Amino acid sequence: MERKNRIYLDNAATTFVFEEILNQMPEIFTELYANPNSIYSDAQVARQIIEKSRENISDIIGVSPDEIIFTSCATESNNTVIRGLAERYPEKKKVLISPIEHKSVLNPTRFLSKRGFNVELLKMDRNGIVDIDDLKRRIDKDTLFVSVIHGNNETGVLQDINQIGRICKEKGVFFFSDTVQSFMREEIDPNFTDFFSVSGHKIGTPKGVGLLYKRKDIKIEPLLFGGGQERGLRSGTENTQFIKFLSDAVKIWDKERGKFLKKLVELRDYFERRIKEEVPEVIIVSEGVKRLPHISCVILPYIDAQTVIISLDRKGIAVSSGSACSSGTPEPSHVLLSYGYTDKEALRAVRISFSFRNSKEEIETVVREIKNLIDNYKTFMSTF
Numbered sequence: 001m002e003r004k005n006r007i008y009l010d011n012a013a014t015t016f017v018f019e020e021i022l023n024q025m026p027e028i029f030t031e032l033y034a035n036p037n038s039i040y041s042d043a044q045v046a047r048q049i050i051e052k053s054r055e056n057i058s059d060i061i062g063v064s065p066d067e068i069i070f071t072s073c074a075t076e077s078n079n080t081v082i083r084g085l086a087e088r089y090p091e092k093k094k095v096l097i098s099p100i101e102h103k104s105v106l107n108p109t110r111f112l113s114k115r116g117f118n119v120e121l122l123k124m125d126r127n128g129i130v131d132i133d134d135l136k137r138r139i140d141k142d143t144l145f146v147s148v149i150h151g152n153n154e155t156g157v158l159q160d161i162n163q164i165g166r167i168c169k170e171k172g173v174f175f176f177s178d179t180v181q182s183f184m185r186e187e188i189d190p191n192f193t194d195f196f197s198v199s200g201h202k203i204g205t206p207k208g209v210g211l212l213y214k215r216k217d218i219k220i221e222p223l224l225f226g227g228g229q230e231r232g233l234r235s236g237t238e239n240t241q242f243i244k245f246l247s248d249a250v251k252i253w254d255k256e257r258g259k260f261l262k263k264l265v266e267l268r269d270y271f272e273r274r275i276k277e278e279v280p281e282v283i284i285v286s287e288g289v290k291r292l293p294h295i296s297c298v299i300l301p302y303i304d305a306q307t308v309i310i311s312l313d314r315k316g317i318a319v320s321s322g323s324a325c326s327s328g329t330p331e332p333s334h335v336l337l338s339y340g341y342t343d344k345e346a347l348r349a350v351r352i353s354f355s356f357r358n359s360k361e362e363i364e365t366v367v368r369e370i371k372n373l374i375d376n377y378k379t380f381m382s383t384f
Contacts, residue, residue, distance in 0.1 A: 006316045007362045012153055012181060012295050012353035013320055018204040018252055021245045028241050036238050037227065046240045053247035057211070060254045063190045069212040069230045070243050074180045075104040076223070077197035077212035080233065081176050082108040084220030085145050086117065092144035095119045098130050098159070099338040101149050102178055106334075109147070122148070127286040128157040128339050136167060145174035150196070151182035154335045154351055156295030157286045158186065165192030174218070181292055184253040185261065194218055200242065204249040209242035263356040264293035271352060271363045272296055278371040285336070285349065294354045299341070300370065302377050305350050306330055308370065315369050320351045 008016075034042035036050055051065070058065040071077045082105065097109055099121040113119045120138060123131040130148055139146070146168050151158050161177050168175035169192070176195040179188055183198045190196075190213060200209040214220065214233070226235030253260065272284050281301035300308060305321035312319055321333075332346035341349075352366070 006318060007358075007365060008318045009352050009354065009358065009362070009366060010318045010320045011355040011358075012156075012202075012351060014201045014207065015204050015355060016357065017206055018249055020252060021205060021248055024248075025241075028244065032240055032244075036240055037229065050238055050240055050243050053243045056247045057250050060250055061188065061190065061213070063213055064216055066231065067190075067213055067216045069214055069233050070238060070246075071210045071212055071230075071234055072208055072239070073201075073210045074102075074178065074197040074199035076234075077199075077210050078102070078104045078178060079108050080212055080223045081195045081197070081214075081220065082112065082145075082147070083223055084233070085174060085176075086112050086115075087221035088219055089144055092142055093117050094140065094142045095144055095147070096122055096135065096138050097147040098122050098149060099124065100128055100152050100154075100157075100335045101147060102153055102180070105147055105149070105178055117144075118142075124338060126340050127289045128152060128155055128335070129289060130159055130164065132160075132163065132167070135164065136171075139168070139171045139173055143171075143173045145176055145194075147176045147178070149178040150188065151179070151186060151292040151295075152335060153181050153295075154333055154349075155285045155297040155339075156181070156292035158182065158290045158292060162189055162192045165189075165194075168194075181295070184250065184257065185264075185292060185294065190215075200246040200249060203253055205245040206242060209239055209246045211246065260356045261293050264354055267354040267356075267358055267360070267363060268293060268296050270360055271354075271367065272298075274363060274367045275370065278367050279374055283345070285339070296352045296354075297336075297349055298352065299336075299345050299349045301348070301374060302381075303373060304347050306347075308350050308373060311373055312366070312369055317366055317369060319366070320353070321349060 032046055034046050036043055036046035054065045054068050058068050093116060095109055095112060095117055109119045123134040148159050148161060148164050150161050165175045174194045177193050179196040180199045180202055184203050188196060194215045196213045198211045201207040222233045224235045229235055229238055275282050275298060283299040285297040309319055309321055332343045333349060336346035336349055
């Protein structure tokens with residue numbers, strides 16, 4: 001299928017695979033297939049690659065290698081933390097989360113609520129920033145953990161996880177953050193988080209690999225039982241090739257981060273300036289607060305997001321309306337409803353998410369097509 005002439009602006013959902021990773025696939029899949037849990041030499045080569053990958057990643061993000069647990073994705077990592085803590089410390093029954101978590105955090109905590117846990121949503125302001133005073137008031141001796149997403153996957157809003165983590169540490173509760181969108185795009189200080197989750201396909205690997213950072217002095221119960229791989233926390237034969245790809249992607253981002261981030265900020269800011277010039281009625285969600293460099297959430301006038309997405313797709317442009325895991329569901333975003341937007345406003349929200357491979361020329365095309373959609377709607381409605 002011919003796709004190369006399309007404009008892809010859904011990079012918060014998934015990213016292209018780095019060429020450096022693609023190029024090594026034929027050799028690594030034909031030569032590196034031994035099970036890393038065996039003792040013969042082929043298997044030990046695979047084991048060495050896994051452990052070298054663990055060391056590379058831990059060196060770059062500033063943690064100990066034995067604090068890195070490889071998983072299949074961030075959803076698995078998130079479930080491992082949430083259910084693992086609940087199983088290990090059942091005497092504490094209170095959980096605090098932000099209302100703008102990804103569904104891979106919301107749904108596991110809903111599972112806990114059906115089993116006797118008290119799951120409470122933290123207050124936020126109109127820009128989606130967690131109310132720190134509310135957090136302080138809510139934490140008590142029965143609180144097991146706090147979960148606050150670092151960079152929101154729909155709006156890009158960033159939370160001060162260092163401040164939140166410091167409060168949790170002072171009060172003696174665990175702190176977990178979903179850092180899927182912010183990993184390698186923002187600084188993450190492991191001194192203030194007990195756990196954080198990562199998904200490889202958000203930073204240039206194939207889908208199917210992620211990791212969980214777990215502070216090494218914390219005990220949790222495993223989600224999966226079996227051969228006891230990954231220090232007993234993630235049973236199942238390790239995906240040697242994809243683990244290496246994750247390490248390679250982290251190294252590429254570490255080397256090129258300054259260049260990548262400069263381009264992302266330029267594209268985001270250029271898009272938001274141009275869309276405001278061409279469509280003055282547009283709302284840039286959380287425009288005035290610190291956000292991720294690659295995500296812009298806009299509430300367009302008149303036309304619902306599903307219509308915009310389908311219309312742009314016919315023009316060869318891919319955008320989204322909220323989380324990739326729920327893009328097929330025509331329901332208002334729980335994130336935007338939590339911000340205080342109405343159902344109608346939330347249903348008109350479109351997420352544009354950028355890669356450093358995008359260009360200003362592509363942005364101009366997208367802005368022009370959105371403007372044409374809205375102008376055509378106005379013309380049509382004026383006939384009535």
